[in-house]
Amino acid sequence: MVTPTLMDPKLFSETGALVRPAAVFRSFISRDPNSNFPAEAGRYHLYVSYACPWASRCLAFLNLKGLGKAISFTIVKSVYERTKDTDDHKGWVFPASISEEDGAQPDPLYGAKTIRELYELASTNYTGRFSVPVLWDKKLKTIVNNESSEIIRMFNSEFNEIADNPDLDLYPLQLRAQIDEINEWIYNDINNGAYKCGFAQKQGPYDEAVTNLFNGLDKCEEILSKERYLCGDTLTEADIRLFKTLIRFDAVYAVHFKCSKKTIREYPNLFNYTKELYQIPGITSSVNMEHIRKHYYISHTGINPFGIIAASPDLDFSSPHDRDRFTK
């Protein structure tokens, strides 16, 4: 059986709207040493793509929390390739050597050629998507979790005894309700909203998605005109989640996904906020614009059949931003 990708017709409702399937591996790593998956240095490995907004937010958390020594990671190649000779599935693959593509690395654990192989190693009867991120347990040789919203929570709170940056809390108790509420509409209207625009198969669902997307961005612009971050003066998980969409927006989503009403650089607060977040070192190193641009324009053959990579706008996210104006 060939596992679906986002281009698969089964992932669309009868109205032609994209319906993103839920991740399958949902175990939790815990700080409790007696749990099934205790937080231990050297035990877990993160497989990610720089191109994928969901996977690369895990990498940002790993960097920000200072977990680089405790949790190893590997970056896949930017563009989907055939994953088996015997069927037509295309998905994430590893390079054969470190020199094949800048930023991508061979699988150091099993010499796997594809992410699919890892799913098949973890489960013999798996029928879901072969998606990244994959949080792998080297000891039990299995996937702990492949849902980024849960992986970032584990990185935030469960590894503090071995993290270099244990005091950074991106999901603080007093802001949890507010973060959850913001995440909900930002995910639906903006993070996944851009995908709903890009993969819509009928005009109606596209029109609805693009309206909701720009209403959502207008709402963020309004919040960020009054506050430094989405939840006030504290950087939180909600900001990292929004950032991963904003950094892709002008170079990819505006063109490739037809998110064309406005660019992020036309929103003064959103643009300066994107620059501020980009300039935080753990976030900078989670962004690779080459992988991002190549992935979307070349891998999504259903919406860009000739694989032409659109010219990049002239954007410098390293240039000065104005967000210090909120410093008290």
Ligand SMILES: N[C@@H](CCC(=O)N[C@@H](CS)C(=O)NCC(=O)O)C(=O)O
């Ligand atoms: N629920 C997942 C979604 C991850 C996801 O959709 N990843 C995409 C890349 S952006 C993927 O790996 N797709 C491969 C496929 O569909 O075959 C998460 O947030 O972790």
